[in-house]
Amino acid sequence: MPVVRGKQIEVLYSASAIARRNLELAKEVAGRDYNDLLVVSVLKGSFIFAADLIRAMHDAGISPEVEFIMISSYGAGTTSGDINVLRDIDNDVRGRDILLVDDILESGKTLNFTRELMLSRGAKSVSIAVLLDKRSRRQASLEADFVGFECPDYFVVGYGMDVSHAFRELPFVGVVKGDV
Numbered sequence: 001m002p003v004v005r006g007k008q009i010e011v012l013y014s015a016s017a018i019a020r021r022n023l024e025l026a027k028e029v030a031g032r033d034y035n036d037l038l039v040v041s042v043l044k045g046s047f048i049f050a051a052d053l054i055r056a057m058h059d060a061g062i063s064p065e066v067e068f069i070m071i072s073s074y075g076a077g078t079t080s081g082d083i084n085v086l087r088d089i090d091n092d093v094r095g096r097d098i099l100l101v102d103d104i105l106e107s108g109k110t111l112n113f114t115r116e117l118m119l120s121r122g123a124k125s126v127s128i129a130v131l132l133d134k135r136s137r138r139q140a141s142l143e144a145d146f147v148g149f150e151c152p153d154y155f156v157v158g159y160g161m162d163v164s165h166a167f168r169e170l171p172f173v174g175v176v177k178g179d180v
């Protein structure tokens with residue numbers, strides 16, 4: 001088991017498994033007839049997934065524009081709170097096909113809020129791609145269009161995802177186990 005910051009990390013999804021899945025997801029996206037697609041990466045947790053997914057999209061023959069929005073619903077801890085836009089996109093989304101990209105779909109509050117925001121601004125369509133779907137935790141009635149992996153209800157880290165700002169740099173997704 002990898003040891004990082006003195007903690008053992010159990011690997012749930014390896015770097016190679018994620019890379020393979022990203023290419024499949026990109027092909028699924030390419031199979032839809034989106035017009036002039038705008039990818040909106042929901043920061044911070046999605047930054048690595050979005051970076052890999054858009055390059056897989058290139059390999060699948062899609063040339064999206066890319067934007068970033070930062071939404072806060074979680075403090076330093078691990079429970080849901082109020083939702084705010086901390087940093088907005090720069091683009092006009094009116095009449096455009098939007099693909100929201102996030103790390104995890106859990107309660108659905110973050111992506112539901114972001115989806116409604118894009119629709120209220122006149123987006124033509126809003127689709128959702130997530131690396132992980134924690135379906136058992138859903139509160140909002142929301143489904144992702146593209147899901148990397150159905151994730152068990154563990155608190156996961158790595159591949160952009162953190163616990164109290166740590167472990168984002170891991171090239172895999174894992175669960176923090178006890179001290180070494």
Ligand code: IMP
Nearest residue numbers: 045104105106107108109110155156161
């Ligand atoms: P929700 O769908 O609004 O409940 O929140 C999803 C967001 O919570 C994700 O975009 C992550 O930023 C964060 N999150 C949820 N579960 C985890 C986890 O297991 N590890 C790290 N971040 C998580």
Ligand code: MG
Nearest residue numbers: 043044045046
């Ligand atoms: Mg997030």
